[in-house]
Amino acid sequence: xxxxxxxxxxxxxxxxxxLFTKLNLALWPGQRLGLIGPNGAGKTTLLRLILGxxxxxxxxxxxxxxxxxxxxxxxxxxxxxxxxxxxxxxxxFCPTVEExxxxxxxxxxxxxxxxxxxxxxxxxxxGLKGFEKRYTYKLSGGEKRLVALGTVLTMRPQFLxxxxxxGDLDQKNLEKLLFILKEHLxxxxxxxxxxxFLEEVCTEIFWLEExxxxxxxxxxxxxxxxxxxxxxxx
Amino acid sequence: MAQKRDPRIDIIFTFLFALIVATSFRxxxxxxxxxxxxxxxxxxxxxxxxxxxxxxxxxxxLLMVVITLPFTxxxxxxxxxxxxxxxxxxxxxxxxxxxxxxxxLLVTYALLGPKNIFEIAHALHHLKVPSKxxxxxxxxxxxxxxxEKEFQKLLEAAKLRGFSPKTALSSYRVWSYLLAAxxxxxxxxxxxxxxxxxxxxxxxxxxVWHHFAWQPRDTFxxxxxxxxxxxxxxxxxx
Numbered sequence: 001x002x003x004x005x006x007x008x009x010x011x012x013x014x015x016x017x018x019l020f021t022k023l024n025l026a027l028w029p030g031q032r033l034g035l036i037g038p039n040g041a042g043k044t045t046l047l048r049l050i051l052g053x054x055x056x057x058x059x060x061x062x063x064x065x066x067x068x069x070x071x072x073x074x075x076x077x078x079x080x081x082x083x084x085x086x087x088x089x090x091x092x093f094c095p096t097v098e099e100x101x102x103x104x105x106x107x108x109x110x111x112x113x114x115x116x117x118x119x120x121x122x123x124x125x126x127g128l129k130g131f132e133k134r135y136t137y138k139l140s141g142g143e144k145r146l147v148a149l150g151t152v153l154t155m156r157p158q159f160l161x162x163x164x165x166x167g168d169l170d171q172k173n174l175e176k177l178l179f180i181l182k183e184h185l186x187x188x189x190x191x192x193x194x195x196x197f198l199e200e201v202c203t204e205i206f207w208l209e210e211x212x213x214x215x216x217x218x219x220x221x222x223x224x225x226x227x228x229x230x231x232x233x234x
Numbered sequence: 235m236a237q238k239r240d241p242r243i244d245i246i247f248t249f250l251f252a253l254i255v256a257t258s259f260r261x262x263x264x265x266x267x268x269x270x271x272x273x274x275x276x277x278x279x280x281x282x283x284x285x286x287x288x289x290x291x292x293x294x295x296l297l298m299v300v301i302t303l304p305f306t307x308x309x310x311x312x313x314x315x316x317x318x319x320x321x322x323x324x325x326x327x328x329x330x331x332x333x334x335x336x337x338x339l340l341v342t343y344a345l346l347g348p349k350n351i352f353e354i355a356h357a358l359h360h361l362k363v364p365s366k367x368x369x370x371x372x373x374x375x376x377x378x379x380x381x382e383k384e385f386q387k388l389l390e391a392a393k394l395r396g397f398s399p400k401t402a403l404s405s406y407r408v409w410s411y412l413l414a415a416x417x418x419x420x421x422x423x424x425x426x427x428x429x430x431x432x433x434x435x436x437x438x439x440x441x442v443w444h445h446f447a448w449q450p451r452d453t454f455x456x457x458x459x460x461x462x463x464x465x466x467x468x469x470x471x472x
Contacts (some may be wrong), residue, residue, distance in 0.1 A: 137380075
């Protein structure tokens with residue numbers, strides 16, 4: 001078996017500070033991982049490296065066993081690995097909620113019927129009924145966060161990367177997120193400073209500090225084997 | 235929402251109207267066009283104060299352009315200012331251009347002003363305007379408001395810490411800091427949004443989900459607009 005994504009001996013540094021030397025990480029379908037660590041440890045950068053938004057200065061990135069080198073090599077990976085940005089304002093740019101949710105699947109070249117099906121599914125899942133025609137820039141912080149998650153879910157990623165997904169969520173929306181993660185998704189890596197949250201939704205939690213990724217503790221979530229991280233329970 | 239006209243009609247009408255008025259050299263066309271503009275502005279319930287303010291701004295630019303015309307057009311002189319001669323023909327010509335521009339502006343403002351940029355961008359997509367142009371327009375507009383918001387936020391933060399804008403060197407320094415912060419932030423924001431688009435499979439084409447549905451009243455408006463445009467065109471060219 002090959003992992004979905006594999007980072008081998010990755011080295012990366014910003015001009016002002018070195019981050020990783022010889023970092024290794026493998027993501028498998030069915031993994032529910034948490035990532036915690038001090039500010040500036042490179043958690044977000046790690047996600048950006050996986051998606052090819054930052055290019056590693058040394059080491060290899062493999063997707064389904066294939067070595068990724070050029071920008072174009074990352075296209076298939078980006079279709080199967082979704083990133084939910086830390087700031088939802090970076091993610092939402094279409095006029096209406098509906099347009100933003102449809103942007104990814106339309107780019108994937110899916111038929112309009114299939115796109116409509118996915119929209120309905122995600123809107124139902126996120127409890128965004130009635131939000132379809134709302135302007136994304138007029139939503140509240142919590143609503144924006146849910147829609148940002150939705151824009152990635154409509155692409156049906158096999159693995160989801162979430163960067164601080166709990167920020168500015170109120171209790172109700174937080175419970176919604178917990179429910180979606182626990183019941184409808186099976187493969188993800190979540191960055192958070194909220195250890196209790198991570199323990200609730202992850203099976204394993206890792207600590208990132210000074211360029212080293214170490215096992216931190218077990219979480220309470222159950223492990224699931226699945227090939228698509230997006231599953232709807234009927 | 236229900237009584238909304240298909241925005242494509244407004245865009246095509248505005249475009250053809252502007253074309254006729256811009257190429258016509260008859261006062262009757264300008265006069266009638268201006269009346270049409272006033273009527274449309276009235277029908278769209280534009281706020282008089284806001285409209286006048288915006289027109290004043292646009293007309294200031296326009297004035298700078300037409301100001302030279304009375305002096306450079308040959309004809310019967312009225313006033314002599316040193317080496318410059320103000321001609322009757324020149325004055326009329328300047329007035330003509332000025333009114334012409336304002337007529338087009340008024341109709342554009344009345345028809346397209348109340349629509350939001352998203353409707354217009356969608357409509358342009360459906361009218362097969364090149365995707366790059368539509369995106370340029372769309373993002374310029376979308377991020378102008380974002381930039382403004384960002385700047386307001388920075389300015390408020392500065393004011394809350396006791397900054398009061400004055401005409402002094404220290405004030406100018408703060409303004410320059412604010413501007414620099416704005417540029418850096420907007421650049422960062424723009425690149426993050428672009429990355430988010432890349433991650434969702436963006437390859438330069440902007441897919442549109444929402445399609446317009448043609449209603450019977452849209453046919454009515456197109457016929458009415460068409461008759462008016464034919465009338466104006468015959469007035470202008472025949």
